[in-house]
Amino acid sequence: xxxxxxxxxxxxxxxxxxxxxxxxxxxxxxxxxxxxxxxxxxxxxxxxxxxxxxxxxxxxxxxxxxxxxxxxxxxxxxxxxxxxxxxxxxxxxxxxxxxxxxxxxxxxxxxxx
Amino acid sequence: xxxxxxxxxxxxxxxxxxxxxxxxxxxxxxxxxxxxxxxxxxxxxxxxxxxxxxxxxxxxxxxxxxxxxxxxxxxxxxxxxxxxxxxxxxxxxxxxxxxxxxxxxxxxxxxxxxxxxxxxxxxxxxxxxxxxxxxxxxxxxxxxxxxxxxxxxxxxxxxxxxxxxxxxxxxxxxxxxxxxxxxxxxxxxxxxxxxxxxxxxxxxxxxxxxxxxxxxxxxxxxxxxxxxxxxxxxxxxxxxxxxxxxxxxxxxxxxxxxxxxxxxxxxxxxxxxxxxxxxxxxxxxxxxxxxxxxxxxxxxxxxxxxxxxxxxxxxxxxxxxxxxxxxxxxxxxxxxxxxxxxxxxxxxxxxxxxxxxxxxxxxxxxxxxxxxxxxxxxxxxxxxxxxxxxxxxxxxxxxxxxxxxxxxxxxxxxxxxxxxxxxxxxxxxxxxxxxxxxxxxxxxxxxxxxxxxxxxxxxxxxxxxxxxxxxxxxxxxxxxxxxxxxxxxxxxxxxxxxxxxxxxxxxxxxxxxxxxxxxxxxxxxxxxxxxxxxxxxxxxxxxxxxxxxxxxxxxxxxxxxxxxxxxxxxxxxxxxxxxxxxxxxxxxxxxxxxxxxxxxxxxxxxxxxxxxxxxxxxxxxxxxxxxxxxxxxxxxxxxxxxxxxxxxxxxxxxxxxxxxxxxxxxxxxxxxxxxxxxxxxxxxxxxxxxxxxxxxxxxxxxxxxxxxxxxxxxxxxxxxxxxxxxxxxxxxxxxxxxxxxxxxxxxxxxxxxxxxxxxxxxxxxxxxxxxxxxxxxxxxxxxxxxxxxxxxxxxxxxxxxxxxxxxxxxxxxxxxxxxxxxxxxxxxxxxxxxxxxxxxxxxxxxxxxxxxxxxxxxxxxxxxxxxxxxxxxx
Numbered sequence: 009x010x011x012x013x014x015x016x017x018x019x020x021x022x023x024x025x026x027x028x029x030x031x032x033x034x035x036x037x038x039x040x041x042x043x044x045x046x047x048x049x050x051x052x053x054x055x056x057x058x059x060x061x062x063x064x065x066x067x068x069x070x071x072x073x074x075x076x077x078x079x080x081x082x083x084x085x086x087x088x089x090x091x092x093x094x095x096x097x098x099x100x101x102x103x104x105x106x107x108x109x110x111x112x113x114x115x116x117x118x119x120x121x
Numbered sequence: 122x123x124x125x126x127x128x129x130x131x132x133x134x135x136x137x138x139x140x141x142x143x144x145x146x147x148x149x150x151x152x153x154x155x156x157x158x159x160x161x162x163x164x165x166x167x168x169x170x171x172x173x174x175x176x177x178x179x180x181x182x183x184x185x186x187x188x189x190x191x192x193x194x195x196x197x198x199x200x201x202x203x204x205x206x207x208x209x210x211x212x213x214x215x216x217x218x219x220x221x222x223x224x225x226x227x228x229x230x231x232x233x234x235x236x237x238x239x240x241x242x243x244x245x246x247x248x249x250x251x252x253x254x255x256x257x258x259x260x261x262x263x264x265x266x267x268x269x270x271x272x273x274x275x276x277x278x279x280x281x282x283x284x285x286x287x288x289x290x291x292x293x294x295x296x297x298x299x300x301x302x303x304x305x306x307x308x309x310x311x312x313x314x315x316x317x318x319x320x321x322x323x324x325x326x327x328x329x330x331x332x333x334x335x336x337x338x339x340x341x342x343x344x345x346x347x348x349x350x351x352x353x354x355x356x357x358x359x360x361x362x363x364x365x366x367x368x369x370x371x372x373x374x375x376x377x378x379x380x381x382x383x384x385x386x387x388x389x390x391x392x393x394x395x396x397x398x399x400x401x402x403x404x405x406x407x408x409x410x411x412x413x414x415x416x417x418x419x420x421x422x423x424x425x426x427x428x429x430x431x432x433x434x435x436x437x438x439x440x441x442x443x444x445x446x447x448x449x450x451x452x453x454x455x456x457x458x459x460x461x462x463x464x465x466x467x468x469x470x471x472x473x474x475x476x477x478x479x480x481x482x483x484x485x486x487x488x489x490x491x492x493x494x495x496x497x498x499x500x501x502x503x504x505x506x507x508x509x510x511x512x513x514x515x516x517x518x519x520x521x522x523x524x525x526x527x528x529x530x531x532x533x534x535x536x537x538x539x540x541x542x543x544x545x546x547x548x549x550x551x552x553x554x555x556x557x558x559x560x561x562x563x564x565x566x567x568x569x570x571x572x573x574x575x576x577x578x579x580x581x582x583x584x585x586x587x588x589x590x591x592x593x594x595x596x597x598x599x600x601x602x603x604x605x606x607x608x609x610x611x612x613x614x615x616x617x618x619x620x621x622x623x624x625x626x627x628x629x630x631x632x633x634x635x636x637x638x639x640x641x642x643x644x645x646x647x648x649x650x651x652x653x654x655x656x657x658x659x660x661x662x663x664x665x666x667x668x669x670x671x672x673x674x675x676x677x678x679x680x681x682x683x684x685x686x687x688x689x690x691x692x693x694x695x696x697x698x699x700x701x702x703x704x705x706x707x708x709x710x711x712x713x714x715x716x717x718x719x720x721x722x723x724x725x726x727x728x729x730x731x732x733x734x735x736x737x738x739x740x741x742x743x744x745x746x747x748x749x750x751x752x753x754x755x756x757x758x759x760x761x762x763x764x765x766x767x768x769x770x771x772x773x774x775x776x777x778x779x780x781x782x783x784x785x786x787x788x789x790x791x792x793x794x795x796x797x798x799x800x801x802x803x804x805x806x807x808x809x810x811x812x813x814x815x816x817x818x819x820x821x822x823x824x825x826x827x828x829x830x831x832x833x834x835x836x837x838x839x840x841x842x843x844x845x846x847x848x849x850x851x852x853x854x855x856x857x858x859x860x861x862x863x864x865x866x867x868x869x870x871x872x873x874x875x876x877x878x879x880x881x882x883x884x885x886x887x888x889x890x891x892x893x894x895x896x897x898x899x900x901x902x903x904x905x906x907x908x909x910x911x912x913x914x915x916x917x918x919x920x921x922x923x924x925x926x927x928x929x930x931x932x933x934x935x936x937x938x939x940x941x942x943x944x945x946x947x948x949x950x951x952x953x954x955x956x957x958x959x960x961x962x963x964x965x966x967x968x969x970x971x972x973x974x975x976x977x978x979x980x981x982x983x984x985x986x987x988x989x990x991x992x993x994x995x
Contacts, residue, residue, distance in 0.1 A: 035151070035152075035155070036148065037151075037156055053177075054178075055152070055178045055179065056178045056187060057187065059187070063188060063191045064127065064191060067127040067131060067134075068123040068124075068126055069126050078155065080155070080158065083147075084148075084151045084152075085151070096123075
């Protein structure tokens with residue numbers, strides 16, 4: 009059970025970082041919606057788990073937060089990538105691509121192996 | 122790196138946890154609002170919009186909880202919160218906290234102190250490299266150790282390169298005479314082989330040590346103590362000259378305090394070819410048996426080559442470590458001491474446990490509420506253990522402070538009686554580590570039982586099941602029985618010491634001044650001159666007012682004289698008689714010795730001054746020895762062979778025609794062989810000192826009319842006036858020598874054990890007192906009802922006391938059984954003998970009396986309970 013959760017949290021962090029890179033500073037709700045949209049609504053995100061993940065990234069120094077105002081002029085906490093976060097994202101993407109490439113080799117038809 | 126930063130941030134998060142929570146509350150609120158707005162825009166009703174937003178979030182409280190756990194480190198935060206709570210609890214009940222901390226501090230300080238002693242005396246007494254592997258080879262037979270292996274410079278190289286040997290060194294002694302300030306004095310010098318300092322591996326404090334290259338230089342290394350007492354001990358001492366037997370030596374180094382090899386004051390190089398005692402370290406992995414077999418083969422070669430005779434077949438070698446030489450009895454005593462201090466600690470724990478469980482019992486309501494509010498059993502258990510740990514750590518801290526004081530107080534006396542000269546008694550890092558561990562263990566130990574009990578009653582249906590007092594009873598039982606064991610041990614130790622103190626050694630040690638009088642070999646190098654020097658000195662000392670009797674000879678009542686071979690005239694011994702003949706104590710005495718020491722002559726007579734000056738071959742024999750040699754026959758007139766008298770030793774002068782046998786002219790009373798009750802009498806022959814006139818062991822015994830130490834200055838002046846070059850050393854009253862050197866260890870054992878038993882008794886009393894107080898408090902209502910119904914005072918006292926007294930009696934029984942069981946252990950404990958049976962009932966009665974006294978106060982309080990108030994309290 010723990011393993012699954014770890015994997016999920018790991019990928020959630022990656023999605024958060026990528027979302028912030030594409031969209032720039034964004035609040036928690038916005039990030040959640042964006043992740044759902046990007047996944048073509050295939051992912052159903054429990055919003056409550058997003059915030060500990062954001063906090064973890066913030067504690068690790070990958071993102072920073074500050075209070076600001078949303079498009080509708082509502083007070084919200086905005087998260088943005090830090091330089092460390094950008095580097096982390098690059099590394100994570102590289103790792104992820106490598107992992108999927110390796111896995112892809114396993115899933116290829118047997119005669120090619 | 123990232124994880125580390127995260128942990129750091131979470132630690133910081135603990136500092137402003139409250140702020141973070143508010144902040145997150147606001148964030149969640151804005152999240153919900155934005156979500157609802159979107160939902161409204163999508164056409165939901167307001168209620169539906171809110172519900173959907175909440176469902177997608179997974180619950181506000183759950184989200185907050187997940188967030189909170191991420192803000193800080195929950196484990197650490199709980200610990201902090203528990204600690205803060207525990208501190209508040211302690212502040213709220215200072216009396217209780219004080220008693221628990223004091224109890225534990227007493228237990229932990231005693232444990233720490235004993236561990237410091239054990240560490241100093243057994244675990245790490247020597248500063249030398251691989252000290253526990255340094256051995257001497259001893260020749261052993263049925264009588265014990267006959268001597269240690271010694272080799273000359275040539276054979277030494279063979280030994281060093283033997284297959285079983287890693288390295289070896291040689292040590293010999295000399296007592297050169299020096300004059301640093303006024304009076305001449307003899308200095309104990311160790312003569313070491315050139316590689317010795319490398320072998321021992323201790324760096325000098327200043328300057329350098331000696332090496333093979335110093336062989337033809339006159340250089341000396343000082344011991345720390347000698348340097349301090351004779352010079353201003355700093356770098357400036359290097360290069361100064363030290364006069365030894367009128368020969369100038371340059372000081373090249375000073376050793377640190379702990380370097381006290383063979384108790385020498387200074388260190389010189391051993392002349393290259395001299396024979397000296399051998400010390401060695403076996404190669405790693407070589408068994409003692411293999412080492413001894415290898416060395417025995419070498420010894421046989423050496424003896425055959427040098428003396429042309431083969432060693433007797435049955436010669437055996439054993440490897441004696443430094444620790445074994447310094448006496449394994451001390452180690453045994455310390456083991457018993459260590460065991461009893463743990464018993465004391467256990468008693469302290471039981472006590473703290475009793476106090477703690479009394480305390481938790483009054484907090485049942487609090488635990489009930491916590492349980493009702495959803496605290497798990499584990500959570501409350503942890504809370505209680507935090508409290509007990511905190512108390513134990515406070516106790517430990519106070520205990521270490523007390524131990525520091527104890528070490529400072531005991532350092533000087535204990536070092537003399539328990540320790541080899543190299544050892545130090547101190548509270549070092551290891552001791553501190555030990556006491557920290559002990560404190561933590563103590564906290565868990567004493568907190569566990571009450572905490573488990575409290576949480577058990579918490580989860581049980583409260584009010585219906587009466588609170589069981591099983592834990593209390595067990596604790597009191599444990600405490601009482603352990604206390605009894607400690608009291609028995611202490612009484613045995615104290616009794617042994619008192620017996621020791623009043624022991625009749627066979628001589629009278631009161632009012633005797635004793636000192637060494639080392640005589641320069643070169644100055645009195647013919648027999649007549651040396652004997653005349655003795656007798657003249659004796660006459661001068663005898664003439665001092667206040668001196669009842671003076672004796673100048675080589676005898677010392679406490680032992681340490683010559684052991685020589687003896688036999689009866691008819692017996693035939695082969696060439697290997699050295700190794701086979703029995704040995705006895707040969708006391709070379711002046712005509713005045715027996716009278717001075719008040720050793721009674723039972724039969725026959727003592728020798729006269731004329732016989733002494735002529736070097737007549739006569740002797741007195743001790744009673745027991747005479748009985749062993751001659752049975753019921755009258756020993757007077759018999760001859761006894763003492764071959765070494767004819768063979769002689771280097772440095773010893775003998776009359777012109779030395780005889781190998783002596784004629785018995787008198788029988789003396791026995792002198793005990795050791796300072797122990799029941800020690801066997803020494804096998805002694807008293808011979809005229811003129812038969813074997815040596816130089817280095819000459820001693821003076823003065824029987825004085827008053828305080829012996831009052832005469833010291835006069836004695837020094839008289840001797841100085843007679844011969845300004847004559848050193849006088851180790852001037853002490855014989856009683857002081859006995860009490861410091863011989864009784865010292867046992868006296869301190871008695872004091873330490875006595876203190877432990879006293880502490881245990883005190884703790885047991887405190888424990889009982891709090892148990893009875895607790896019982897009285899718990900039963901206030903019942904007692905109130907009883908009084909209201911007309912119970913008499915005696916009934917109340919009986920009702921409160923009897924159950925507890927039954928436990929005390931049970932504890933005494935168990936303790937008695939345990940004491941009987943460990944009698945064997947106490948017996949092996951060198952200083953102590955089998956505790957006599959009467960000690961058991963006496964200890965039991967003492968314990969019972971103290972218990973009754975401890976119970977009396979709370980029981981009386983019970984009789985004064987006002988029934989009205991007791992009933993209203995409900």
